[in-house]
Amino acid sequence: MPRGKGRKAALVAGVTVIVLVGIAFAVYRAWLGARDSVSYDAEFDVGKVVQGEQVEHTFAVRNESPNDLAVQRVLTSYATMATFDSILPAGSEWRVKLSIDTRNLKGALNEFAKVELRDAERSPFVLRLRGRVAPPVELDPRDRVYFFTVTGEAPREEVFLINHLDRPLEIVDVTCSNPAFVVETEVVEQGREYKLTVALTPATPVGRHRGTITVTTDSPDYPSLDIQLRAFVEDIVSTSVQRVDFARIPFDALDRKTVSEKTVLVKKHRGEDFQVTAATADVPFLSVKVAADEPGQSYLIYVTIERDRAERGEFEGTLLIETNDSDFPRLELPIAGIIL
Secondary structure: OOOHHHHHHOOOOOOHHHHHHHHHHHHHHHHHHHOOOEOOOOOOEEEEEEOOOOEEEEEEEEOOOOOOEEEEEEEEEEOEEEOOOOEEOOEEOOOOOOEOOOOOOEEEEEEEEEEEEEOOOOOOEEEEEEEEEEOOOHHHOOOOOEEEEOOOOOOEEEEEEEEEEOOOOOOOEEOOOOOOOOEEEEEEEEOOOOEEEEEEEEOOEEEEEEEEEEEEEEOOOOEEEEEEEEEEEEEEEEEEOEEEEEEEOHHHHHHOHHHHHEEEEEEEOOOOOOOOOEEEEEEOOEEEEEEEEEOEEEEEEEEOOOOOOOOOOOEEEEEEEEEEOOOOOOOEEEEEEEEO
């Protein structure tokens, strides 16, 4: 064959290959598009519902492929029932209604339906309902109050009693088991909503405190409701831990800082120009380092077991922290641990 004709034939063959590859790629992309042509909103928020109410929502799933799609099955979570047709029509919307029985539900709502198609190459998709189930007589935002505070302060929190029952509800009495907590009641809407303001008295001593507020009502179904109270009161100068506890440490692990080092945060909650002037430990193989955390407010103290001086067995001692605060010049924390 002459050289010119050979080159022409090779060129034609090359162009043909390129065209065929392009066609194949276009067909493949169209096939992928057909396979990914199911569109839907995967999640719906029903908001707050009252326990016992029936929750229903219909999801619309659009099948944009040229073929009908058959539903293999729909798996639902515990309290959910699904109603649906067995075919997703081509170019149309398929609807599935999810119904939730909330009689035994409380708190966060997270129910779902997993849709599986007969086409095994198509991935299942999940439709989800979120929200919150409130009891018929609700304590909002929750039925407990936590205070994390410093001595001398009087923090306050509000709890709303909301009546979702058909009949009005009246508060008959409100009592508290611990005088460190005081509670005031205010009517927001007579028979429907009340505001309880809970406060911690400024004279509450340093430490942990607990109590219970009991709200007595005229409802035969909800004659009383309890609000649990917790208070954690720190001194003006405090440490993040009350004890430096190394627990049980294998000797071979002492070269790892995560095992051999403990950190103590020392903080002054009111005032300025606070300093930790020194920190020492009376255990021979412990080293102590002080570093500023927030200058004038807090410091970090690193207590480390020095492996080259460490001895196996149980050890105890005291971490002595010295400050420039005249009311808290010395803080002492017990130290304990066992080196195996």
